[in-house]
Amino acid sequence: MTHEAAAAIAESPSDGARVLDDAPAIEARAISKRYEDGTRRREVVSEVSLVVPRGALWVLRGPSGSGKTTLLGLLGAMITPTSGEVLVCGEALSRLRDHHRTRARRRLVGFVFQELALVPGMTLTENVLLPLVPSGGATAAQRAHAAALLERFGLSAFAETRIERLSGGERQRGAVARALVNEPPVLLLDEPTAHLDAARVIDVVAMLAALRDEGRTIVATTHDPRLAESAAVDRVLDLADGRVVAG
């Protein structure tokens, strides 16, 4: 290791993860994911390798069952690969023990699920601040940051509104705000334009482009051409049967 490379290693205070400043945002090395159902084995993702540079907006495209959601989960350390490894900002998250991986993920990756995974019964602000609870709750600065995120996404008026009273678009922007509350360098979104009308899709693409332009790395899955074919997208990877077939 060169002196410069060693100097670029930053020791995380809590999770022990080493972050290389000059490493790519995401690197997948021959990752596979197999599920076993009794005697039946099903490989959902097969030997995928890719490198996502920092500050890029990538899209994983493919039909239902192509493995794009599983691949996104593997890239975000939501799912443990059966083989291969995933590095986020230079740190091999898939090799870390569960609690170290969780802490590293909390710091490095924001994740927006297709179902949004907001907690019903809680207000929008409570949902956005939820990732901060294990660290003792939000500080004043974090609350201000959350409020700023809600304002940025046009949700200030709904800050104290319960999730179930929000529209689909409002919920989705709320989910993005929650994913960003820890200010992670990587944002992963699963089908962010599903069930949105054309106008909303344009808003989402603009939002993703703006976040990318701020230096965040964004990877989204979609089978929606309105997102995949947008000029804002830097690269599209086509998936079929758990493999990258084009892009």
Add this chain to the structure above:
Amino acid sequence: MKRQRALAAYALGALVRRRGRSVAVAAGLAFVVALFASVLFLGDALRAEVEAGARYVPDLSVQRVVAGRPALLSTDITTSVRRIPGVRSVQARVWGYLYVPPISANVTVIGASGREALVHATLVDGRAMRAGERDACVLGAVLADALGVRAGDEIALSSDVGGASSRTFVLRVVGTFRDGSALRTADLLVTSDANARALLGVAEGFATDLAVTLTTPDEARVATEKIARLVPGARVIDKLLLRRSYALTLDGRGGLLTAMLLPALAALLLLAWDRLTGLSEAERREIGVLKAIGWEVSDVLSARIWESLIVAFVGAAVGVLAAYAYVFLAEAPGLAGALYGWSALYPPLRLTPQVDAAQTLALVVGVALPFVAVGLVPAWRAATLDPDRALRGGA
């Protein structure tokens, strides 16, 4: 501490969001705790009454039994008993039961001689009887209530000798006993020795029993043997044996009731296990969400522990309060009969609240801890899944 405070606040919010289930589980716990706590409270209160009463019971009570029935004693033997080594004092007592038609009940009439200590110690309303005061009496609070009188009022009682010899006495109520002495004073009427003799038909030179005080309780066995030889047909009641009998009876009945309640506790824990091992779909998803947004397994488990603790301690607290109200305010209908035994006390016994804090705490912890423990298993199973699987409801 800050982390735990934040997790506890989250847990409280989660319980409010699932308030229907939270209330149902807490109510079940409260019911079981109330059942056990009622037995504890009732037993403790009765034991306290017995202990309080025992303070005024002489070391030995000497009665005479003729043909298996209690009979009057001649006071001539007092001197002989006093001479027995180990005997400090002997008091000839006059007491008995007098039927009072207006309340259709027997009351216990006691001649005041030798009872001054009791009278002075427990009066709450009015005053004690004065030496030589003839037409006065002190009543148990329950009896005073039944008669509808209080200090300053007068009551009329007819003697129990029957026929033309029966006389009516008008007595002024000068005081009533406090509730804390209910078991021994509830139906008590203390009046002058002369009045008691007249009301009960006990002639001069006779007594209902002898109250014997010993120099030391160790002398009880020897003194009992000597009294039995001295007084034909004597029945000697040892205070220590009396207390032990009461304690054994109450402990035995309480234990029996507690044993009968154990299946209820087991059923509740099984129900809780059944409910909690099957986390609802919403709860499993919520755990998946928490994992997905960066909560560690220990964070999820801490939040679940807080949830269970809050439910358990709220349930237990409600149970303890309900038991207190049931026993000391509602007078434990149903349960009281089982602990009191076959005898129906009249006028009704009002128990003085008596709670053993350590025992109650042990009960609360004994119910809460298993409850918290069974809640952890399914939460741990869900929290150790990949967040993606937990979100999809993976088992």
